[in-house]
Amino acid sequence: xxxxxxxxxxxxxxxxxxxxxxxxxxxxxxxxxxxxxxxxxxxxxxxxxxxxxxxxxxxxxxxxxxxxxxxxxxxxxxxxxxxxxxxxxxxxxxxxxxxxxxxxxxxxxxxxxxxxxxxxxxxx
Amino acid sequence: xxxxxxxxxxxxxxxxxxxxxxxxxxxxxxxxxxxxxxxxxxxxxxxxxxxxxxxxxxxxxxxxxxxxxxxxxxxxxxxxxxxxxxxxxxxxxxxxxxxxxxxxxxxxxxxxxxxxxxxxxxxxxxxxxxxxxxxxxxxxxxxxxxxxxxxxxxxxxxxxxxxxxxxxxxxxxxxxxxxxxxxxxxxxxxxxxxxxxxxxxxxxxxxxxxxxxxxxxxxxxxxxxxxxxxxxxxxxxxxxxxxxxxxxxxxxxxxxxxxxxxxxxxxxxxxxxxxxxxxxxxxxxxxxxxxxxxxxxxxxxxxxxxxxxxxxxxxxxxxxxxxxxxxxxxxxxxxxxxxxxxxxxxxxxxxxxxxxxxxxxxxxxxxxxxxxxxxxxxxxxxxxxxxxxxxxxxxxxxxxxxxxxxxxxxxxxxxxxxxxxxxxxxxxxxxxxxxxxxxxxxxxxxxxxxxxxxxxxxxxxxxxxxxxxxxxxxxxxxxxxxxxxxxxxxxxxxxxxxxxxxxxxxxxxxxx
Numbered sequence: 001x002x003x004x005x006x007x008x009x010x011x012x013x014x015x016x017x018x019x020x021x022x023x024x025x026x027x028x029x030x031x032x033x034x035x036x037x038x039x040x041x042x043x044x045x046x047x048x049x050x051x052x053x054x055x056x057x058x059x060x061x062x063x064x065x066x067x068x069x070x071x072x073x074x075x076x077x078x079x080x081x082x083x084x085x086x087x088x089x090x091x092x093x094x095x096x097x098x099x100x101x102x103x104x105x106x107x108x109x110x111x112x113x114x115x116x117x118x119x120x121x122x123x124x
Numbered sequence: 125x126x127x128x129x130x131x132x133x134x135x136x137x138x139x140x141x142x143x144x145x146x147x148x149x150x151x152x153x154x155x156x157x158x159x160x161x162x163x164x165x166x167x168x169x170x171x172x173x174x175x176x177x178x179x180x181x182x183x184x185x186x187x188x189x190x191x192x193x194x195x196x197x198x199x200x201x202x203x204x205x206x207x208x209x210x211x212x213x214x215x216x217x218x219x220x221x222x223x224x225x226x227x228x229x230x231x232x233x234x235x236x237x238x239x240x241x242x243x244x245x246x247x248x249x250x251x252x253x254x255x256x257x258x259x260x261x262x263x264x265x266x267x268x269x270x271x272x273x274x275x276x277x278x279x280x281x282x283x284x285x286x287x288x289x290x291x292x293x294x295x296x297x298x299x300x301x302x303x304x305x306x307x308x309x310x311x312x313x314x315x316x317x318x319x320x321x322x323x324x325x326x327x328x329x330x331x332x333x334x335x336x337x338x339x340x341x342x343x344x345x346x347x348x349x350x351x352x353x354x355x356x357x358x359x360x361x362x363x364x365x366x367x368x369x370x371x372x373x374x375x376x377x378x379x380x381x382x383x384x385x386x387x388x389x390x391x392x393x394x395x396x397x398x399x400x401x402x403x404x405x406x407x408x409x410x411x412x413x414x415x416x417x418x419x420x421x422x423x424x425x426x427x428x429x430x431x432x433x434x435x436x437x438x439x440x441x442x443x444x445x446x447x448x449x450x451x452x453x454x455x456x457x458x459x460x461x462x463x464x465x466x467x468x469x470x471x472x473x474x475x476x477x478x479x480x481x482x483x484x485x486x487x488x489x490x491x492x493x494x495x496x497x498x499x500x501x502x503x504x505x506x507x508x509x510x511x512x513x514x515x516x517x518x519x520x521x522x523x524x525x526x527x528x529x530x531x532x533x534x535x536x537x538x539x540x541x542x543x544x545x546x547x548x549x550x551x552x553x554x555x556x557x558x559x560x561x562x563x564x565x566x567x568x569x570x571x572x573x574x575x576x577x578x579x580x581x582x583x584x585x586x587x588x589x590x591x592x593x594x595x596x597x598x599x600x601x602x603x604x605x606x607x608x609x610x611x612x613x614x615x616x617x618x619x620x621x622x623x624x625x626x627x628x629x630x631x632x633x634x635x636x
Contacts, residue, residue: 013411017418
């Protein structure tokens with residue numbers, strides 16, 4: 001079973017993403033801030049992280065930097081309301097594996113997550 | 125016959141010179157036929173042929189001085205006319221005192237001076253504050269396009285000579301004769317480029333503020349010391365007025381620069397405020413939209429479709445579609461406000477136009493305004509800043525929308541003239557039009573006819589268009605709508621769109 005971590009400060013967003021991916025037989029964990037997310041990754045080692053950029057306290061960019069440093073095999077898909085082109089480029093430079101904007105298209109997101117997991121299992 | 129009446133002065137001079145020469149000839153013939161024979165009694169010295177030879181030689185030597193003497197004499201005889209000229213020019217200097225515009229001043233000086241002195245050409249040369257050299261401000265007897273090209277560097281031989289000579293009038297024939305051929309050649313070149321034989325320097329204290337360079341209609345015309353004295357008298361006040369006009373011009377330039385900077389500042393603060401607002405709104409609105417759309421999608425994409433019927437499915441699809449639409453609006457709003465200092469890139473004008481129309485389409489559909497567009501030919505990609513070009517379209521379209529109020533049409537026509545390499549954009553509306561007296565002021569900063577506007581939109585638009593080397597103008601009649609014509613010269617993109625950028629823009633807007 002593939003493990004997925006959803007990081008977003010909006011509880012409702014975490015909830016529907018959890019419901020959606022659980023129906024598709026993912027093991028879904030949620031976190032609502034940066035430090036919680038990092039702890040969860042250490043404990044659960046998810047294959048894919050859906051990471052919101054705009055969060056109070058430690059923001060998504062810093063979480064991304066930390067994940068890529070400590071768990072380079074973890075795939076990270078950045079999720080955010082809207083950002084400038086510079087911010088997107090920065091995220092890509094930091095090693096983000098994709099970037100999608102809210103409101104989310106779940107079909108697209110599912111396909112993208114599947115792609116990332118195939119990439120991981122293919123490499124294994 | 126009429127020639128002799130028209131050129132009375134020339135005829136009189138010829139008669140006078142003729143009479144004087146005849147007299148010289150007669151006296152010298154008499155003397156030469158008598159004197160040598162008395163002192164050197166030789167048979168061939170008293171030959172009439174030899175006497176004629178001596179007489180001719182003498183006449184040839186004295187002809188020039190005699191001619192100029194007669195000319196001077198006649199000038200004094202025609203003194204009345206000369207004083208009339210002087211009075212006209214001195215009256216002119218009084219009038220000039222009131223003119224502060226350099227062009228107007230220069231036009232009046234060269235035309236009056238040229239006509240009153242019956243000259244072939246007059247050029248008023250002034251220092252150019254922008255380039256640091258000297259240029260012709262206005263000229264009499266020249267084509268405009270010809271004199272615009274003439275430039276005199278600070279270290280040109282003519283200007284050096286003028287600085288050394290002070291206020292003295294410089295006569296080309298005289299100074300060229302005094303110099304070695306190499307220097308004379310260089311100096312002649314300066315005289316040729318100004319098409320002049322005389323140069324009156326204009327000094328204010330020790331500062332050279334200009335030159336009046338002129339040539340006469342008759343090639344052998346001469347001016348005497350009294351003329352030169354008068355020229356200097358005329359030059360002194362003219363120099364002061366030109367000095368003042370140059371200062372005023374500089375002040376105006378500084379003032380308009382200040383206005384530009386001020387308006388840019390206001391514009392950028394405005395943009396910054398919108399940017400902050402838009403970013404805040406985007407985050408605050410996109411999260412609830414994500415939840416609404418997300419929950420609807422979870423239901424729509426449920427594997428177990430037992431509870432689903434057609435009506436519910438239809439409603440859920442509408443929810444997803446409409447939340448996306450709402451998100452698109454904030455996204456566009458943000459795109460307009462973001463990154464005003466963005467780098468230049470290769471842009472498709474039709475795409476920018478499309479985006480701009482999409483942004484205003486909600487407002488216009490409420491007001492009953494129909495926007496149509498037509499594209500003719502393939503519009504090449506323009507190298508520029510997307511935000512600046514969006515601003516141009518947005519300002520012009522909003523301007524049209526405001527002019528219409530409600531119920532009307534806006535038509536945008538985009539066209540590429542391949543031969544002239546010009547992209548031509550025409551935006552016409554069926555609005556209330558512009559009053560004739562306002563057309564000229566339309567693009568001025570802070571000009572507005574509305575109470576709720578700052579009056580910067582069209583000014584900023586003009587500045588952006590000019591930055592791209594383009595032009596903008598308006599045609600309108602009160603009550604008959606307006607037409608704005610923008611022309612961009614086609615500038616080839618120095619770098620094509622890179623694949624990395626394409627990738628980013630694709631991931632930004634995933635197809636649903």
